[in-house]
Amino acid sequence: MQLAITGPTSGIGVEKVKALAPKFDQVFLLVRDIEKAKALVKKISTEDTAGKFIPVFCDLADLASVKKAAEVIRTHTDSIDVLINNAGGIFPKRTTTKDELELTFSANHLGHFLLTKELMPLLTNGNGARIINVSSEAHKAASVNLNDLQFEKGYSSFKAYGNAKLFNILFTKSLAEKFGEQHIEAYALHPGVVNTNFGQQSKGFFKMLISLFKPFMISPGKGAETGIFLASTAEVPGKNGDYFKKSKVASPSRKAESKKLRDQIWEKSEELVKKLA
Numbered sequence: 558m559q560l561a562i563t564g565p566t567s568g569i570g571v572e573k574v575k576a577l578a579p580k581f582d583q584v585f586l587l588v589r590d591i592e593k594a595k596a597l598v599k600k601i602s603t604e605d606t607a608g609k610f611i612p613v614f615c616d617l618a619d620l621a622s623v624k625k626a627a628e629v630i631r632t633h634t635d636s637i638d639v640l641i642n643n644a645g646g647i648f649p650k651r652t653t654t655k656d657e658l659e660l661t662f663s664a665n666h667l668g669h670f671l672l673t674k675e676l677m678p679l680l681t682n683g684n685g686a687r688i689i690n691v692s693s694e695a696h697k698a699a700s701v702n703l704n705d706l707q708f709e710k711g712y713s714s715f716k717a718y719g720n721a722k723l724f725n726i727l728f729t730k731s732l733a734e735k736f737g738e739q740h741i742e743a744y745a746l747h748p749g750v751v752n753t754n755f756g757q758q759s760k761g762f763f764k765m766l767i768s769l770f771k772p773f774m775i776s777p778g779k780g781a782e783t784g785i786f787l788a789s790t791a792e793v794p795g796k797n798g799d800y801f802k803k804s805k806v807a808s809p810s811r812k813a814e815s816k817k818l819r820d821q822i823w824e825k826s827e828e829l830v831k832k833l834a
């Protein structure tokens with residue numbers, strides 16, 4: 558059994574890796590900082606898990622690096638059982654990536670879109686696989702302008718993040734729809750409001766909001782629970798493509814259920830990776 562996870566070096570990702578590693582034979586740690594991954598492996602390896610971890614460089618904000626990461630994984634295995642697209646972030650200022658994409662869009666959505674697509678032959682090889690996309694309740698604040706997905710006009714960190722987290726849910730539903738017959742299950746989740754490094758670079762009102770909420774935030778261990786449940790339970794309750802909170806099916810926004818919007822986002826994402834990756 559093989560697990561691949563993005564964002565394993567901090568917050569809820571660390572806790573997922575710690576809890577899930579004993580259940581898998583190989584754990585691919587997709588990271589943008591190999592030294593951080595090595596330090597993590599040293600810290601969390603037990604008698605049970607030593608030798609299972611394979612750090613793979615993958616900067617989700619650099620499409621060439623994402624493509625290369627999938628290539629590296631393909632040299633180790635021909636099958637992935639669980640892929641957790643966990644990494645993400647919110648960024649105070651509009652920043653563009655090497656591919657000239659807006660960073661929130663690239664790191665939260667498009668990098669995972671390409672990674673999943675590149676790993677699809679390993680996921681659809683007949684054994685059945687699960688893809689878990691870490692979204693957020695912030696998707697309910699999304700306001701999508703299909704002609705300006707890169708926020709060239711009127712960047713707001715919260716709007717850009719809300720949109721990216723909406724795209725995570727739309728992507729999940731598209732995966733279930735397009736690959737369900739090939740035994741792919743895809744689920745999205747909200748982990749809760751968790752005390753991690755998330756939002757640490759924020760400024761102004763959002764920073765104030767984070768410090769105000771800190772005492773009420775749940776621990777990374779608690780925040781990881783829904784992801785661990787979806788990755789390890791024999792039968793997921795609900796249907797393929799569902800959105801989860803506290804390990805139960807939850808209702809996403811109406812936009813997240815829109816077939817038209819998910820097809821549009823899939824098409825736009827595919828165009829971008831074809832052009833840039």
Ligand SMILES: NC(=O)c1ccc[n+]([C@@H]2O[C@H](COP(=O)([O-])OP(=O)(O)OC[C@H]3O[C@@H](n4cnc5c(N)ncnc54)[C@H](OP(=O)(O)O)[C@@H]3O)[C@@H](O)[C@H]2O)c1
Binds near residue numbers: 567587589643664756
């Ligand atoms: N915390 C919350 O309250 C909350 C609420 C709802 C949803 N979420 C979602 O939960 C997920 C995990 O967040 P967290 O709270 O655990 O935050 P975190 O502690 O900041 O961890 C984020 C992880 O993503 C990685 N990452 C960020 N940008 C990347 C990139 N360009 N390429 C590769 N990896 C990248 C980080 O790597 P480094 O270690 O190198 O920085 C880190 O491992 C995110 O998708 C977030 O949107 C969090």
